[in-house]
Amino acid sequence: MGLIIKVENLKAVYLVREGTIKAADGISFDVEENSVTAIVGESASGKSTIIEAMTRTLPLNGRLLEGRVLYRQKDLLALNKEELRKIKWKQIALVPQAAQQSLNPTMRVIDHFKDTVEAHGINWSRQELIQHASEKLKMVRLNPEAVLYAYPLQLSGGMKQRVLIALALLLEPEVLILDEPTSALDVLTQSYIIQLLKELKKSLNITLIFVTHDIAVAAELADKIAVIYAGNIVEYNSVFEIFKNPLHPYTKGLMSSIMAINADMSKIKPIPGDPPSLLTPPSGCRFHPRCEHVMEICKKEKPPLLTLEDGAQVACHLYGQGGR
């Protein structure tokens, strides 16, 4: 397995009346071919910003300040529009957060497939279009006969989400990126979508990158987890290690709060305080106002994401240089 995506020092902000929101503050991570990577963090921690910066879909007030996103050695951020269009959908497909709302209520499902094909300059006959669309709908366990000619309003939330995944798969991408694919759904539908993604991963040999605020969802589906706190990756490791031996104080807090559901209440240590404003984030380590291990250096210097001997990656002054 080689690397398929390498994100290097991605920085993105939003311009607002009050100043700049520093939403992605130097994000770096590698993605292996055919792996499943989960980007996990609480709401407003910058997960969507990372995805939007990577896929160049930031909103109008978003600005990409620096960084590289290498896809098989090609920097997506340096491509011109035409080169980018060739890669999107065909090689890298994205299902954005709340994409269900982007389905046009006046268009049938088949017309959404038609639009996608046309936007990529592909000349399929009507018959070919129906055949390809049906094949993809079957992959997400939808009955093409029932769905192809339906309007979005006639579909449930879970069905719409599956239509969006089928659409994203239409041009057979190598990488599928999903932003909160299960969040707007009820628990049963959520687990159905997770199972479906697991199966797709197996049958298509696809690389998945997905965002979730729910670490349990990440655990079920991912090989590796990137834990995001206030616009930074604070820890990146295999699911197994993150659960067995979390390193960063924030990840530890996160873990003890989920483990606490069935555990001895006296051992619960919720993380005190609230996530910081990204308009005026804390200096140095952005977690320092909430960290019980805070040291002088933490207030001044931002800890880099270090790779430890066993391959774990963590951004915290407790590690490296005489630490672990």
Ligand SMILES: Nc1ncnc2c1ncn2[C@@H]1O[C@H](COP(=O)(O)OP(=O)(O)O)[C@@H](O)[C@H]1O
């Ligand atoms: N278009 C925007 N304009 C201004 N601020 C934004 C915009 N989009 C997101 N933000 C802010 O950027 C930060 C990160 O947001 P986001 O990446 O959407 O987080 P997440 O996906 O983890 O919930 C938050 O503080 C959010 O309020």
Ligand code: SF4
């Ligand atoms: S760098 Fe310092 S403040 Fe930040 S998590 Fe580590 S110990 Fe805590």
Ligand SMILES: [Mg+2]
């Ligand atoms: Mg989001």
